[in-house]
Amino acid sequence: MELKCLLMWLLFGSVKGNKPDKCPTLPRTKFADVTAETYPLGTKLYYECDSGYTRRSGHYLGIRCQRIQQVASWVYKELECIDEKILLSTAPTMELDFTQKPERKTQSPAPQKRENLSEFDQKHFCGLPRTIPHASLSLNRQYYVGQVLHFKCQSGYDKRSPTSGTRMCTKVSGKIIWTPLDMRCTNDSDEWPPQSTEPGSTHPPSSSSVILPVTAIFFVLLIIPAVFV
Known part of the structure; x- marks a missing residue:
């Protein structure tokens, strides 16, 4: 009886050990393509x-x-x-x-x-x-422990380095996790500093718009006497 129980325990243990461990949901990475070269x-x-x-x-x-x-x-x-x-x-x-x-x-x-x-x-x-x-x-929406995924920024969103990286599904201290991804895909469009404007003004101040008319008037005043000489 004891031998039979031992054999059953070993059988179920081996079956359980062969079953692959599923990974948690893969965190979404914006503006990046995901590929894999091998699958467990x-x-x-x-x-x-x-x-x-x-x-x-x-x-x-x-x-x-x-x-x-x-x-x-x-x-x-x-x-x-x-x-x-x-x-x-x-x-x-x-x-x-x-x-x-x-x-x-x-x-x-x-x-x-x-x-x-x-x-x-x-x-x-x-x-x-x-x-x-x-x-x-x-x-693919379901991965298993040992899966390595390769990430690469899409064209137009590769303005920062690094623009590629990998994540691996692994078991650490009995917990299944995805390793961190050290990359960020961005086009930097939201990082330009806004132009300052004066209170109550709809357009930013421009010194060139003032200097140009003054210079033109001064030039005309110099030309008129020369014409009549």
Whole structure:
């Protein structure tokens, strides 16, 4: 009985240990683009078909980072985004073809060794997902411990240095946090000092507007005697 309880404890402990820890909500960074180069095991991402395209019936838009043959790899299912116009114009023919063709089995792709990652990273992190025609990855809203995100100021908001930085989701003293981001994206438009104006005046004082008429009058007075000599 004790041995059975011990085995159950070890089993549930190992299952719990393999479950990735979720990160808290990512703080919003204004005027910055966010990208990632690697994703920890357990990460789920989803594709979105581009405008004018739709997912083929029965295909799945999601992918997941899993360990396959000791290498972290994305697991893909059948996914194809097809032109909505073509789909509507050939819908009866396409449905007939589906009934005639045997169902294809979904197979996980063979893991590819990424030479630019260390042996540890290859076991625990997936690289960039592959490109799907007429589709793009949707914004990821859920991250897991170990995720590193790269931030870069958008064009026009990169007036201050540094204009790029990283944040990492990590566990510190049992608490999961995002590391601080030492950057700020701004166009400095709100930092110019306001021009001072006199009380009751709608325009700032300008000495040049007074000097110019006086100079012109003085010049005319010098020219008139010379004309009549």
